[in-house]
Amino acid sequence: MDTVPQLDLKAQYATLREEMAQALSAVLDSQYFVLGPTVERFEAEMSAYLGGAHAIGCASGTDALILSLAALDIGPGHEVVTSPFTFFATASCAYKVGARPVFVDVEAETLQIDPAKVEAAIGPKTRALLPVHLFGQCCDMDAMLAIGARRKLPVVEDACQALSAQYLGQDGKPHQAGTMGATGTYSFFPSKNLGGYGDGGLIATGDDALAVRLRKLRVHGAETRYHHLEVGWNSRLDALQAAVLSVKLKRLDAWSAARARNADRYDHLLADSGLIATGKVRPLGRAQYSTHIFHQYTVRVAGRDRMAEHLRTRGIGHAIYYPVPLHLQECFRDLGYREGAFPVAEQAAREVLSLPMYPELTPAQQERVVEELGAAAKAA
Numbered sequence: 238m239d240t241v242p243q244l245d246l247k248a249q250y251a252t253l254r255e256e257m258a259q260a261l262s263a264v265l266d267s268q269y270f271v272l273g274p275t276v277e278r279f280e281a282e283m284s285a286y287l288g289g290a291h292a293i294g295c296a297s298g299t300d301a302l303i304l305s306l307a308a309l310d311i312g313p314g315h316e317v318v319t320s321p322f323t324f325f326a327t328a329s330c331a332y333k334v335g336a337r338p339v340f341v342d343v344e345a346e347t348l349q350i351d352p353a354k355v356e357a358a359i360g361p362k363t364r365a366l367l368p369v370h371l372f373g374q375c376c377d378m379d380a381m382l383a384i385g386a387r388r389k390l391p392v393v394e395d396a397c398q399a400l401s402a403q404y405l406g407q408d409g410k411p412h413q414a415g416t417m418g419a420t421g422t423y424s425f426f427p428s429k430n431l432g433g434y435g436d437g438g439l440i441a442t443g444d445d446a447l448a449v450r451l452r453k454l455r456v457h458g459a460e461t462r463y464h465h466l467e468v469g470w471n472s473r474l475d476a477l478q479a480a481v482l483s484v485k486l487k488r489l490d491a492w493s494a495a496r497a498r499n500a501d502r503y504d505h506l507l508a509d510s511g512l513i514a515t516g517k518v519r520p521l522g523r524a525q526y527s528t529h530i531f532h533q534y535t536v537r538v539a540g541r542d543r544m545a546e547h548l549r550t551r552g553i554g555h556a557i558y559y560p561v562p563l564h565l566q567e568c569f570r571d572l573g574y575r576e577g578a579f580p581v582a583e584q585a586a587r588e589v590l591s592l593p594m595y596p597e598l599t600p601a602q603q604e605r606v607v608e609e610l611g612a613a614a615k616a617a
Contacts (some may be wrong), residue, residue, distance in 0.1 A: 241593050241602045243554030244428055248597035253484060260480040270476050272456075279479035282486055283439060290416050290441040291448035294474030295455050298397040298424025301438040302330035302367075304472060305393045305420040308450045311336050311364045318358045319367040319395075320350040321562040321574075322582040327369055327395050328563045336364070337572065340564045342579040346522030348372070348535075348589075351581075352380035359388055366392045370399035370414045372535050372558075372591075373430070373496075375527035378417050379407045385418075392418035397438075398532040400431050401493045405526050414527075415441050420451075425482055430496070430532055431489050433478040495596035496531040502600060503534055503592065506607040517614040533558060537588040538610075545590060547613035553606055556591045 283292035295301050313335035321340040328338040341358045344351045350368045368376045385392040396415030400423050403411040415421020425437035442448050458469030512518040519537045538544050548555050562582040564574035
């Protein structure tokens with residue numbers, strides 16, 4: 238029985254082997270491993286890709302969020318409004334600077350933060366809005382930025398799953414995910430669409446002064462070596478990761494296009510199978526205001542856990558992002574939320590299932606995935 242992995246990084250590496258070896262060898266020959274010219278070159282490449290925003294490399298997407306909040310002087314006694322349906326780091330970053338996350342439920346179709354519910358969550362202690370561009374498409378940034386402007390709150394974009402997605406705003410111009418708020422944050426975890434060979438992250442900002450401070454905060458708050466203006470972090474992008482990412486960045490748009498083609502194929506296969514018509518499987522909604530780079534191809538599934546178990550026994554890769562919404566995590570118990578607080582996010586946590594998705598995924602593999610979904614539905 239042939240298996241279909243949820244993600245196949247070996248297939249990607251096979252196309253990069255020689256160029257990657259040369260890039261890594263150049264770093265080894267230089268013996269310059271932390272920040273330095275290789276990182277500076279990658280930051281310049283990312284700045285150009287993002288339309289001229291400052292690009293500041295750091296150790297992870299989590300650190301990109303923490304540094305962003307710290308650079309905006311968010312700390313003890315403050316609150317940050319964000320989504321309960323996202324990766325843990327989106328909320329934990331507030332804790333790490335001494336603040337508290339305040340959650341807002343998500344939209345039923347896209348599972349993006351619901352701007353209509355944000356205003357009610359803002360209080361006297363709120364110091365930032367932290368929307369997430371989930372699964373590869375942007376949330377409604379026109380609405381989020383309007384709320385931020387009206388309430389004089391900076392917007393920090395968690396774009397860790399959405400690098401290369403474009404927001405099609407009311408101004409009629411496309412904007413790269415992560416370039417519209419005070420800062421945008423990116424993760425280069427290996428499974429991301431632009432993934433390194435270890436941890437890595439980056440912060441984008443159009444604010445010159447904020448960029449200067451972020452560069453200080455990532456090196457213990459030092460402006461020059463051994464002269465510390467404030468207490469910062471040790472959060473630097475290393476040169477080996479920057480070299481890997483430079484090789485991959487040139488291919489990112491082509492990979493995003495391939496993922497979109499695979500998503501279209503899933504749409505057709507699921508429709509032809511009858512799974513959508515019967516309500517057994519429902520793809521998430523696509524926002525008209527954003528392109529989608531399909532970091533995940535996620536569907537809502539009736540009887541999700543049973544379907545997932547069938548896929549496991551048949552060698553079909555899959556993942557559940559996310560089985561427990563953040564407001565119900567044990568470590569956030571002190572926030573006072575209870576089950577039922579955010580019903581849309583809670584229902585999504587019971588239903589979502591991410592299918593295999595990567596640029597090299599073949600039509601035959603996708604056909605097998607849908608066949609096994611159909612078999613699981615018939616057995617139910």
